[in-house]
Amino acid sequence: MEHTENPKPSSSRLSSVLTDVHFWVPVAVLISGLLLLSFMR
Amino acid sequence: MSSEAQTLSASSTQDISRAKKLQLLGILSGFAAGAWLGAAEAPTKLVSIGISPMAISLIMVIGVFLARWSLPALILGTSSVRADVRRAPHLIIWALLAGCLWAVANTLTIFAIRDIGLSIAFPLWNSNSLLGIFWGFLFFNELRQAGWRRWTGVLGGALVMCAGATLLAIASSTQGSAGHSLRGVWAALGAGVLWGTMYIPYRKAYLTGMNPLSFVTFFTFGELGMMSALAIGYTGWAPLWRELAVARGVVFWLMLGGFIWVIGDLFQQYAAKYVGISRGIPLSNSNQLWGLLWGIFVFGELHGRSSSTFAQVIGGSLLMMLGVGAVAFSSAAGEEQTRWKEAAQREGRRYGVAADYVAARMDGRQAAGESAPSRTIWDWLLVAAATAIFMVFASMARVPQLSLNWLPAALLAIALLVLLFICTLALYRTTRFH
Numbered sequence: 001m002e003h004t005e006n007p008k009p010s011s012s013r014l015s016s017v018l019t020d021v022h023f024w025v026p027v028a029v030l031i032s033g034l035l036l037l038s039f040m041r
Numbered sequence: 042m043s044s045e046a047q048t049l050s051a052s053s054t055q056d057i058s059r060a061k062k063l064q065l066l067g068i069l070s071g072f073a074a075g076a077w078l079g080a081a082e083a084p085t086k087l088v089s090i091g092i093s094p095m096a097i098s099l100i101m102v103i104g105v106f107l108a109r110w111s112l113p114a115l116i117l118g119t120s121s122v123r124a125d126v127r128r129a130p131h132l133i134i135w136a137l138l139a140g141c142l143w144a145v146a147n148t149l150t151i152f153a154i155r156d157i158g159l160s161i162a163f164p165l166w167n168s169n170s171l172l173g174i175f176w177g178f179l180f181f182n183e184l185r186q187a188g189w190r191r192w193t194g195v196l197g198g199a200l201v202m203c204a205g206a207t208l209l210a211i212a213s214s215t216q217g218s219a220g221h222s223l224r225g226v227w228a229a230l231g232a233g234v235l236w237g238t239m240y241i242p243y244r245k246a247y248l249t250g251m252n253p254l255s256f257v258t259f260f261t262f263g264e265l266g267m268m269s270a271l272a273i274g275y276t277g278w279a280p281l282w283r284e285l286a287v288a289r290g291v292v293f294w295l296m297l298g299g300f301i302w303v304i305g306d307l308f309q310q311y312a313a314k315y316v317g318i319s320r321g322i323p324l325s326n327s328n329q330l331w332g333l334l335w336g337i338f339v340f341g342e343l344h345g346r347s348s349s350t351f352a353q354v355i356g357g358s359l360l361m362m363l364g365v366g367a368v369a370f371s372s373a374a375g376e377e378q379t380r381w382k383e384a385a386q387r388e389g390r391r392y393g394v395a396a397d398y399v400a401a402r403m404d405g406r407q408a409a410g411e412s413a414p415s416r417t418i419w420d421w422l423l424v425a426a427a428t429a430i431f432m433v434f435a436s437m438a439r440v441p442q443l444s445l446n447w448l449p450a451a452l453l454a455i456a457l458l459v460l461l462f463i464c465t466l467a468l469y470r471t472t473r474f475h
Binding site for chain 1: 130131134135138139141142145146148149152176180224227228231234235238239241242245271275391392393
């Protein structure tokens with residue numbers, strides 16, 4: 001039976017997130033949204 | 042040799058039939074999402090006291106938070122959430138990020154409505170479905186090798202829905218522009234971009250095998266955390282607390298709106314999982330049509346308005362239905378689904394998630410060796426605590442003095458319950474809520 005547990009250590013997982021372009025697109029949009037909100041005030 | 046070929050052919054036929062079933066399930070979930078998300082507006086219409094939109098949003102999000110923990114605990118149990126997180130812990134970050142995006146977008150819509158009115162603001166932020174189609178295509182292989190017929194159905198359907206939404210928003214709008222028009226346009230467009238981008242984490246989670254019920258439990262921390270920070274930042278601790286204290290008679294109705302919204306959102310999550318974001322978002326965006334049905338028939342919102350307004354409503358509704366139909370009949374076929382699987386395998390490799398788990402969850406099944414979800418005493422306590430909080434606020438709630446049309450309200454409520462029953466049963470039978 002194949003195991004289904006995650007074999008990656010957490011540091012490696014974090015670096016996978018931080019080097020993923022899919023992650024930075026929503027982050028950039030979120031920062032822009034917050035800037036827009038502060039401009040609205 | 043011929044028996045091997047027969048076995049392969051039978052397995053391939055089974056795969057195609059399963060894929061078709063999941064596509065139908067996703068489309069049904071999209072329809073149910075539209076109905077329940079639209080109905081979430083109904084309890085908020087009972088609130089007419091002068092509290093700030095920021096406080097209203099915060100109270101609704103508190104109701105949402107309670108529902109997002111109690112419903113998954115009731116349906117599968119929190120042990121299933123913990124098991125999902127052990128397999129793909131990185132998705133917590135994605136869920137928090139999506140929750141933050143939702144809260145900022147929701148706050149921007151408040152400014153947009155104030156500055157340019159609903160009729161202009163709504164179509165602008167409704168463009169989120171077009172952005173969702175773009176991200177789905179760019180990042181997750183959606184609509185790749187889909188053929189011109191499906192492209193036309195999805196993109197054309199989304200555009201027709203935007204046109205219908207514009208007509209409905211113009212017809213239902215009661216407020217005009219209050220100046221600051223450019224600022225309002227930016228706020229509405231910003232909300233659309235934030236909501237459209239929020240679907241990147243959604244799709245990411247479902248391609249990596251996470252259960253929608255697990256995803257929303259972490260999403261809501263981002264949502265509540267960001268909404269609280271914005272409400273405190275904009276209003277200040279003491280004034281916000283005073284507003285919440287004044288509003289205690291209507292807290293129940295707002296939290297109820299949040300609860301109903303979560304049911305719709307759960308169906309939207311399953312739609313995003315099984316038909317992708319390019320189809321799931323436009324289908325869920327039919328919520329505007331349902332919201333308008335509640336507004337017109339139950340709350341008599343367009344009473345005494347001109348015949349041109351009713352023509353706009355009928356025209357807008359027909360366009361919305363046409364768009365929904367075009368998207369629903371453009372579900373992903375074989376080659377496009379192969380591209381989805383490639384995207385899922387890529388995600389699995391990147392984040393070290395076991396391939397058998399990703400494949401099983403994409404197929405709406407439990408992975409081999411995965412224990413069946415079960416509820417513990419803690420799950421029942423969680424459900425009981427959430428119910429008790431709702432009951433406490435229900436006991437404080439004031440019954441508003443509003444003239445409602447009860448027959449249409451009953452008919453719409455029956456339609457909602459029928460959709461809930463059919464879709465829940467289909468999700469249970471086909472995927473056991475995976």
